[in-house]
Amino acid sequence: MSHGPRSGLAAVSSALLAMSRHLETRDVLKTIVASARELLDAQYAALGVPDDHGGFAQFVVDGVSDAQWKAIGPLPRQHGILAAMLHEARPQRLADVRRDPRFEGWPQAHPDLVDFLGLPIRADGEVIGALFLANKNCPKPDGGCGFTEEDEELLALLAQHAAIALTNARLYERSRELTIAEERSRLAHELHDAVSQKLFSLRLTAQAAAALVDRDPARAKGELHQVAALAAEAADELRAAVVELRPAALDEDGLIATLRTQIQVLDRAHSARVTFTGAGYRALPAAQEEALLRVAQEALHNALRHARAEHVDVSVERRGGGAVLRVADDGDGFDPAAVGRAGRHLGLVSMRDRASGVGGTLTVESAPGKGTTIEMEVPGG
Numbered sequence: 001m002s003h004g005p006r007s008g009l010a011a012v013s014s015a016l017l018a019m020s021r022h023l024e025t026r027d028v029l030k031t032i033v034a035s036a037r038e039l040l041d042a043q044y045a046a047l048g049v050p051d052d053h054g055g056f057a058q059f060v061v062d063g064v065s066d067a068q069w070k071a072i073g074p075l076p077r078q079h080g081i082l083a084a085m086l087h088e089a090r091p092q093r094l095a096d097v098r099r100d101p102r103f104e105g106w107p108q109a110h111p112d113l114v115d116f117l118g119l120p121i122r123a124d125g126e127v128i129g130a131l132f133l134a135n136k137n138c139p140k141p142d143g144g145c146g147f148t149e150e151d152e153e154l155l156a157l158l159a160q161h162a163a164i165a166l167t168n169a170r171l172y173e174r175s176r177e178l179t180i181a182e183e184r185s186r187l188a189h190e191l192h193d194a195v196s197q198k199l200f201s202l203r204l205t206a207q208a209a210a211a212l213v214d215r216d217p218a219r220a221k222g223e224l225h226q227v228a229a230l231a232a233e234a235a236d237e238l239r240a241a242v243v244e245l246r247p248a249a250l251d252e253d254g255l256i257a258t259l260r261t262q263i264q265v266l267d268r269a270h271s272a273r274v275t276f277t278g279a280g281y282r283a284l285p286a287a288q289e290e291a292l293l294r295v296a297q298e299a300l301h302n303a304l305r306h307a308r309a310e311h312v313d314v315s316v317e318r319r320g321g322g323a324v325l326r327v328a329d330d331g332d333g334f335d336p337a338a339v340g341r342a343g344r345h346l347g348l349v350s351m352r353d354r355a356s357g358v359g360g361t362l363t364v365e366s367a368p369g370k371g372t373t374i375e376m377e378v379p380g381g
Contacts (some may be wrong), residue, residue: 025169027286029060032162036133037062039158040151043135044111047121047162049128050086054078064111071109080104085118085130092118093152097134115146119155123163131159198234202227255289256281256316259296263314270304273311280318288378291354292316292325295362298347299327299374307331307372322360322380328373333366351376 029047037045044063051057059075078086080102085092094100097116106113118132133155136146209223253261256278267274283289296314303309309331316325336348348364351374355362360378 025166026058026060028162028165028169029058030062032131032158032165033060033062036131036155036158040117040133040147040155041137042117042133042147043137044113045131045133047129047131048076048082049166050078050130068109068111073107073109076106081116081118081132082130085120085132086127089120089122089127091152091156092116092132093147093149117147117151117155119152119159121159121163121166123167128163128166131155131162198230202230202234205230254283255292258293259314259316262297263300266300266304272304272309274300274304275311275313277313277315278317279315281316281323282318284323284378284380285358288322288358288360288380291358291360292323292376292378295351295354295374295376296325296327298351299372302347303327303329303331303372307333309371319377320380322378325376326373327375328371330371333368333370333372335368336364336366 029049033045033047036042036047042063044061046059046061048056048060049058055077056075061069064072076082081092081094081097081100084102094116096114097103098114113134115136116132116134117136118130120127121129121131133147136151138146205223205226209220209227212220212223260276260278263274263276284292300312300314303312307329309329312327312329312331314325314327316323318324352362355376355378358378360376363375364372365375366372
C-alpha cells in the first residue's frame with residue numbers, strides 16, 4: 001500500500017526508472033500501475049491492455065489484495081468508462097464515477113470507487129492500453145474531485161513513458177521468440193549432423209561386413225555387432241531430437257533445468273564431452289536469466305564449432321545476491337586482442353552487450369593453445 005505521495009522531479013524520475021528496468025510485459029504493466037498509484041497517492045490503480053474481442057488481454061491492478069481480486073471474478077469487458085478511454089482516446093476525470101451516465105455498475109466484491117482519473121495509453125496513433133486511478137487520498141469537498149488538473153498532467157506524462165516501456169517490452173518478447181526459434185533450428189542442425197555421421201558410419205560398417213562375410217566370417221560377425229551398436233546410437237539421437245528439442249522454457253523450467261537439458265543434447269551431438277554443474281543457485285530476474293542462457297549458448301557454440309575442444313565445462317553458481325556463469329574449454333584458444341584487431345569477434349561483442357544490458361560483467365581468458373574461459377557475473381534482483 002502507498003504511504004503517501006512523493007513530490008517533485010525525484011518522484012517522476014523514480015517512476016520512469018522503475019519502468020525502464022523491466023523487459024517482460026507483465027512486469028512493465030505492474031510497475032506502471034504501482035508507480036502511478038504511488039505518484040498520485042490514490043487508493044486504487046489499474047491498467048488494461050485490450051484484445052480484439054471486446055475484453056482485455058491483460059488487466060493489472062494495484063491496491064487490491066489477491067483475495068479481493070479473486071472474489072471480483074472475471075476480467076471486465078470494454079464498456080462504460082473503460083470503453084470511453086479506449087475508443088474516445090481522451091482523459092476522463094470525474095468527481096464520482098458512479099454518477100456518470102456511462103457507469104454500468106461492477107461486481108458485488110468490487111471496491112467502491114468514487115473520484116476517478118483515467119487516460120488512454122497511445123503508441124503510433126494506436127490505443128494500446130487504459131490507465132486509471134480512483135479514490136485519491138485527500139479530503140474531498142462535497143461535489144468536488146480529488147484529482148486535480150495537475151494530477152491529470154502528471155498522469156499524462158507517465159502514460160507517454162508507459163507507452164514507450166510497453167512497446168519496448170513487446171519488441172523484446174518478439175525478439176526473444178525469434179531467438180528461441182533460431183535456437184531450435186540450430187539445435188536441430190546439431191542433432192541432424194550427429195545422426196548423419198552415425199548413419200554414414202553405419203553404412204560403411206555394413207559394407208565392410210558384406211565384403212567379409214564369405215572370406216572371413218569371424219570378422220564379418222564383429223562388423224555386424226558394430227552395425228547394431230551404431231544403429232542403437234542413431235536411434236538414441238533421433239529420440240533426443242523428438243523428446244528434448246523444444247524451446248528454452250525459462251519461465252516453466254528455470255535456468256538450471258534449461259541449461260542442463262540443452263547441454264545433454266550437445267553432449268550427445270558432438271564428440272567433445274560437455275558437462276554441467278549448478279551450485280547454490282537461486283532464481284534471478286527473468287532478463288538476467290535470459291542473458292545468462294544466451295551467453296552460455298554463444299560460448300558453447302564457439303567452443304564446439306570453432307575451438308575444436310575435447311571437453312567443455314559449464315557451471316552456474318551463486319555469488320552474493322547474484323550468480324556467475326562459467327564456460328571453460330580445452331580447445332585451440334585465441335588472442336582476444338588479435339581477434340578484435342582483425343574485425344572478428346566470435347560473438348564477444350554480443351556477449352558483452354548481453355551482460356552489460358542486465359547490469360552484469362563479462363570476462364574472457366584465452367591464449368593460443370590454452371583453451372578459453374568465459375565468465376559472466378550478474379548482480380541479481
